[in-house]
Each structure stands twice: as structure tokens, then as C-alpha cells.
Amino acid sequence: MAHRLASLVIRHTHRLPSPQSPTGEGAVAARQFDAALTSVGFKLSAELLERLSGLSEAAVVDTARQTLATVREMVGDHVRHNVYFIDFPANVPDTEEFWMRCLAQALGDEQARENVLTRLGRGVLDLLSLPAYGRYQHTYEDMRAAQDELVASAGDRITVLHLGRDLDDELTDLYLALAGSTTPLGEDDLRDLRTLAGRCATGPQPQAIPVRENRAVVNEARLGAGAGLLLDTVTDVLRLACALSGGDVTLKEPTRFTALGRPVRRALLAGLDAVVAANPAKLADVHTHREPFKRLGERLHPHEYPRWPHAADVFAVARGEQRAPSFDSRLEKLLDEADIRGAAKLLTSAPGKLFRALDLLLRSAAGQEERDAVVAAAVRSAPDVSGRVLLSVREHLHNRARESGEPRIFVNLRGRAWVSPDARAPLPAADRDRLITALDTEIRRRLPTPDRLLLDPDVLDVALPLSGRATAPGLGVLPRGSVCAVDGERLRFFVYWKESEERTDYDLSALLLHADYSTDSWLSYTSLTAVGGRHSGDITEAPEGASEFIDLSLDRVRGTFIVPQVNIYAGEGFEEVEESFFGYMLRDGAQKGRPFEPRTVRMKSELRGTGRVALPLVFQRTEKGRWRAKWLHLYLRGISSANRVEENQVSVSKVVRALVEREQLTVGYLAGLMAGDTTSVDLWDGETVPEGPVTYIGLERPEGLHPDSRVITCGNLRDVIPA
Structure with missing residues (x-):
């Protein structure tokens, strides 16, 4: 188990948790470990090499074995990569020549000849019917023997593994980073968060868990550990139920709820009751997920628990037995009546929805006065909107400057993409520019202002990770x-x-x-x-x-x-x-x-x-x-x-x-806002490391940074997104 957890830390942080082992003479084994890592494009930092050299040889060998397995899988070297043409990329034949060669071999094969002739008589050449087609004709060992050894090049990739803290501290830090992420995690990161939450849910916690899917995973672990649940909407309870049933906490895919034990049912119903009792208006959220709530009610049996009447109201709304006017229905009514001022005023109570509706409101406005009202509402609400939404809208407005009619791309949560022409009317340039200026001001206000900023030039064109599902x-x-x-x-x-x-x-x-x-x-x-x-x-x-x-x-x-x-x-x-x-x-x-x-x-x-x-x-x-x-x-x-x-x-x-042709907001954009007028900004030359602490942003962590430096690399790039 410890090795699996250490592997998780290495994958996420490129840090090797400091091994807890008696001192010894591990220098020779450590150098051999470093040489073995080089063969797969990794190396030990000087600090890590020194630490391993002072451990026992047995400890170094055990660490090396587990670490090599991890990094080989990271790079794809944990499997055998064979090729059909043994000399590839040399001696690859033309397609027609190759097919005819396979056909000639099949006609010379007594077992295959009759079937091939039958198909040829029908005017069809079925490549899958040819014994020599589509299947390796040599072993992996044969291929390795036929190919030359790789000659090292200065351009070969080298990824440095750094020395981490002890395993418990590394796991806690990683848990806090994933649980407190300001952007949604990808499926693999969510799975890792579930592993970490089972270990860390009763220890130190992030100041906030803004992403609802993360909260569901943490609540699942807290429920198992007997800790209090973190709930402030009825949908939080629905997501938790999905997590307990092994379903989709994003609520994009339907979940088949499993039978839940009485203690779990009581915890979910008590949570629903407390949320609605504190704010009955939150019953309106049920409409967004009526069908899942109806199915969940069949599992929770709320009628058996009359002490939680507000929980029963949730399922009554889902079944249509109790009214709870939804926010969206009120907004739709105002838009149908072309009351743009009223719609903007209503949306100020839901700032995130206001910003997602800005384009529609501006296009629907009847004149400049209504557009001014929309822009004013957005400027007033900006401090209450998440950083991720602010950045998403900022990127959207930048790309709206292009001519309408250009291809518009849509991508769902699973990466499925499709394109359609952009038939929307253009936004007035003056209104768009006012909003962009207001967004830049608010984003800059939330960013830290480090005394010294060290930037890897290669990171400046990296798109901001506004969602873990985009990576x-x-x-x-x-x-x-x-x-x-x-x-x-x-x-x-x-x-x-x-x-x-x-x-x-x-x-x-x-x-x-x-x-x-x-x-x-x-x-x-x-x-x-x-x-x-x-x-x-x-x-x-x-x-x-x-x-x-x-x-x-x-x-x-x-x-x-x-x-x-x-x-x-x-x-x-x-x-x-x-x-x-x-x-x-x-x-x-x-x-x-x-x-x-x-x-x-x-x-x-x-x-x-x-x-x-x-x-x-x-x-x-x-x-x-x-x-x-x-x-x-x-x-x-x-x-x-x-x-x-x-x-x-x-x-x-x-x-x-x-x-x-779409332009993304990049790390360079944020770095420019972060630098402001008071920060010293340096571009890293790949060699010189400053003596004092810096905020470093780059693709990989350089060796020798001051221990008090804040380091942001690909593994924690989401940390640049302001809350």
C-alpha cells in the first residue's frame, strides 16, 4: 500500500517521498538507480541522490525498483512495443506491394488458399483473411535484435525527480491541493482524490472545497469516517448519493442507486433536511435533477423518518406534488417578455449565471441603455463570481471579436467535439471592451503580487487549465x-x-x-x-x-x-x-x-x-x-x-x-497581470537559479531553487487559477 501511495505522489508531483530507512552505504546503489532512470528519460536531483546515498543499500534498491516501475508506466515503457515491419522505419514497402506479398503467401498456404480464392472470385480482397496480414510475424525479442541501440542525444528528454518530504506529509499536501482545487478535476484525479480522502478526510482540510464534484468525493470519505458532512445545497446530497453508488458525481451520466444502509440513509436525509430548513428557496434546485431525485427517494424512504419533514419536501417537489418556483423559470419569463433590465437584476442574485448569460443579454438588449444596465450589473457582481468563470468569460469575449460566421467549436465533458457556423450577432465593441477591462481588473485584484517572479518562457503559451477535463x-x-x-x-x-x-x-x-x-x-x-x-x-x-x-x-x-x-x-x-x-x-x-x-x-x-x-x-x-x-x-x-x-x-x-484559430487565455496572460508594476520579473535561462525565494512558473521545477520558493509546474498548474 505504501508503494502505491508513493507512486501516486511521484505521478502528480515528480517528487519522491523521503524514504524512512536506517542510514548506510547506499552511494553505489543510488548511482546505479540514477543510471537506470536515465535510460527512461528521468534522473535524480542532486539533493535526492545525496539523500539516497546515505541510506542502506537494501532501502535504495527497494526504492529504485518501485520508482522505476512507476516512471516506466508514466512514459509508456511498461509494455512491449513491437512493430509489424521488423526494420521500421526502414524497408517499409509500398501499400500495394505489401498487399500483393500477403496475397501471394496466402495462395501458397494450403489452409488459406481455398477461402482466399473464393473471396477473390467474388471480386473482394479481404485483408483479414490473409494469414500474413495484421498479426506480428516475429517476436518482440526478434525485433529488438534487429534494431540498433539508441545513440544518446543532447535533445533527449530528461525529467528530474526531486526529494519530497515524508510520505504522510506528501499525501496530505496532495490531498489539500486536489480537494481545494478551484477547477474541476479529470476522472483520474478524482479517483486519486477518493484514495487520498479515505486517508486524509479527518485530518487537515482545505479552507474551501469550491468544486462540487470534489466535495462529493470528500463527503463520501467523511461519511465513512463518521465526520460531519460538507453540504450547502440539495444537489450536494445528490452527488454524495451518486458517489456512494459508484456513479457519476458530475451528474452528466445517470446513476443506478444501490441499496443504502440505514445509517447512510439517515445521514443523507438529515443533510437534506438541514439544507432546506436553513434556506427553503433551495428547494428550487431540485428541478434541475428531478429524475435522479425521484430515484433517490425510492432508496431513502423519507416517509419512514417524519422527524425530517424538509427532506420529504425535496422528493415531493421532484414528484411534482409541491411547488417550488425555479430560478430558471423566473428568468425565462423575463426574457420572453424582453425585460432585459429585469433579467439582469434577477441574475445579480446568481452572479455565476449572470456571467454565463452575458452574451445572450447583450445580444437581446433593445438599445444602449439596456446594454449599459447589463454591463453595470456584471461589474457589480464580478467580485462574487469564481475565478474560473471570470477567466472563461474573458476568453469568450476575446474570441467574440472575430467575425461571425466563423466555425464555432463545442466540446462536452467527455472531450466529444463538434463544429457549427457561428450565427450569433456580433457584440458591440465598446460594450465588449468595457467588460474585458472590468474582468482584467477583478482578476488582477485576486492574484498574488510576488516580490520576484521567475518564468520559464516555454510556459507562457500554455493554456490556463480552466477544467481538468481539458487535459x-x-x-x-x-x-x-x-x-x-x-x-x-x-x-x-x-x-x-x-x-x-x-x-x-x-x-x-x-x-x-x-x-x-x-x-x-x-x-x-x-x-x-x-x-x-x-x-x-x-x-x-x-x-x-x-x-x-x-x-x-x-x-x-x-x-x-x-x-x-x-x-x-x-x-x-x-x-x-x-x-x-x-x-x-x-x-x-x-x-x-x-x-x-x-x-x-x-x-x-x-x-x-x-x-x-x-x-x-x-x-x-x-x-x-x-x-x-x-x-x-x-x-x-x-x-x-x-x-x-x-x-x-x-x-x-x-x-x-x-x-x-481560437485563442486561449494563457499562463502568459495571467503572469502579465500578476507582475503589475511592483514585481520583478525574470525569464529563466535554463541554468541560472536566483539565490532568494521566488515564485517560479514553468513546465518543470529547476534544481537549486530556494526552499521558500513557490513553485508552479504542469502538475499543479491549476493553482494559478484564482479562487
């Missing part, structure tokens, strides 16, 4: 919309999947687009070679796991955009397989090595969407001829089977264009 779990993964430089001559994508129950065929492809987003060419199992690229070969089943790769020489690519994608051709979805992930590597032009080399991996992300086509990111050639990546984390619906890059090129092009 897939993995290594080196940035929020949707982030931009980062791509420094290398050869770009290599990889996908790995392992089916659970049925035959599953994922196809790694890459769509190459011109500057106007029209198609240049593509790489896939139907086009193994294209300008500057090679495909490693189609694998059509993965009972023991399978990998596919695409290798591109960037100086030979003709297009402006490279869009890697993973298409589900057959079988289980991304959330049904035992495991699936995507990533990319960068290599120097002459750098050899096996198809998968962990030191060259720049990013590895899990595939967890509900669509049948995954779009992790897009690569774009800039006007200066350099390449950069923009993160998508998107999924398209696709079709139930046989998804192919050539069939979805139009829909992919539309989605890519909509997100590439």
Missing part, C-alpha cells in the same frame, strides 16, 4: 489549446492498446493538411508511405497488446498541419479496452534506436474519450518554418466500425481549424 492524464500533457515548440528533425507517433474481451483493431493515422486546411495526403494502413513518412504496419488484434507507429521527417513534409489520429476500426472503445494510450517522440535526423525509446518520448497521454476517433493534438508549421504543437484532447463520434482517415478528413479538418 488527458499522462506525461508531458498540457491543457487543450496550449502551444509548445517542437524541436527535432524526426517526429514519431505511437499508439498502444490491449483489448479486454473482443477483437479490437485501432488504426494510427496522420492527416496532412495545407494552410487552408484542405487535404494534402495521409499516412495509414492504406497508405504506408507518403512524403516524408512511414507507417509501421497494421495490427488488427491485440489480445496481448499491440502498437502502431508513424515516423515523419519534418523537413520533407509538404503540408502546414500534421494531425495524428487514432481510429477505432473494430471492437472495443477507448474506455472499454484494458489499456490504451497515445504519444509522440522526437529524434535527431541521424539518431537510430528501436521504434519505442522512452528517452525520446515528449508526451504520453491516456485515451479515454467516448468517440470512435481520437485527436490528441495537431502540429503546425509556422511562417518561419519551425514546428509547434497545439493540444486538442478531442474525440469525434465517428461510426460504429471501419473508421478510416480518408473517410473523416472533412470533419477532422473542420474541428482542427476551429480550435487552431
